[in-house]
Amino acid sequence: MAKFSPVTGRYVTFEVMGDELKVFFLENGSGQPLVCQHTAGCHNHQWRDLLEDEEITQNYRVIAYDLVRHGKSDPPKNKEWWKEEYRLTADYYVAFITAFCDALELEDPIFMGSSFGGQVALQLALRHPDRFAAVIPVEAADYSPGFFLDWWQHPHANAAQVCASGVWDLMAPQSPDQDRWATWFYYTQGSEAFRGDLYFYSVDHDLRGRLGEIDAEKCPVVIMNAEYDYLTTPEEGRQTAEQIPGAEFIEMKGIGHFPMSENYPVFKQHLQQALQKIESKLGARTG
Amino acid sequence: MAAETAVTSGWIEDFRRASDEDAELQAHGRYYSCAYLLDMEEHSYLVQMHAGKVEEILEDPGPLDDRYQFIIRASAETWRGFGQETPPPMHHGIFAAAFRTDLSLEGDLLVLMQNLRCVVRQIELLRQTGVPV
Secondary structure, three states: OOOOOOOEEEEEEEEEOOEEEEEEEEEEOOOEEEEEEOOOOOOHHHHHHHHOOHHHHOOEEEEEEOOOOEOOEOOOOOOOHHHOOOOOOHHHHHHHHHHHHHHOOOOOOEEEEEOHHHHHHHHHHHHOOOOOOEEEEEOOOOEOOOOOOHHHHOOOOOHHHHHHHHOHHHOOOOOOHHHHHHHHHHHOOOHHHHHHHHHHHHHHOEOOOOHHHOOOOOOOEEEEEEOOOOOOOHHHHHHHHHOOOOOEEEEEOOOOOOHHHHOHHHHHHHHHHHHHHHHHHHHHHHO | OHHHHHHHHHHHHHHHHHHHOOHHHHHHOOOOOEEEEEEOOOOEEEEEEEOOEEEEEEEOOOOOOOOOOEEEEOOHHHHHHHOOOOOOOOOOOHHHHHHHOOOEEEEOHHHHHHOHHHHHHHHHOHHHHOOOO
């Protein structure tokens, strides 16, 4: 018996800093928009279980897009992009996300992203606290050096396997094999974007000394880092939260750097906690 | 020392069997041919792989005994973490440990990257065999 998922996919076209983009997104649910960013070199299937979670989608319109050059979102249509080295900058990334939210006319969205999506969540809270109701930076820190590497697309090695097996032990050994291998599989698909994404992750994203400028009273910030993440440890997530006035921190035990994709049931418990914290902050403001 | 030798030689056989019988390595290891040194502080092992099978494992090789392309070097204590069934954080993979423990990756890292999937899997087999240190 065939079974259809309630998740639907669409394309939307808009412009970002002169680039004409046709962007693919998946969505399900109704209520406050919860906009989800995948990790570097990946695509929106990392959010597959959240998108189909009846409990969450009862109250939230979950939207997971593919960043330009990822998944089904092609590189810019009006540009000879193959003649340039791809390096994602904080300015472009932030402009993309706000343009996407504007294109969909989203009101008071909560933004959630993991890894380089977590780092950009911090950038959004800093630069556009009025545009977002709250942000949930997952696997985030003020700075995450060391991953902008040529190995990810070295012509003498199998880039698909280097990317996928290179991020393998960002995941926890306790996470189910099926989900870890699905995540590995996604990572075989994005090697051409991965290195350029990591330019943002390890070079251009640097909020050291600037976290105090984020106002988590205006735009609530709940940071969540996982125990098996070797790039941004729980300790680094906690230290980042401590430097942001009003920010909160949740440590996720027994899980790694791709929590929503490697072990959704464990991630969900923490996500619900984060959403409750945000709801009570926003409720206190209006009440 | 005799007891120790018995323990470690048992490990060599266990590790060989775990590798040669591992479904993933055998399904994807057709081109997995290289040699690397596992330096565990108290002992070192030169692992020679050919077409996904263990050709030979030399224990504590002498300085000129044979060649290898890269080294995975860490303290015995770090390797003991790798040898647990559920390794503690930062002992659950060579990249994690290289970023956060005393483990270092040395030599021709291109060969490591060319064989990364199989090396990562083979090192995980230490969770089944334990480590000889």
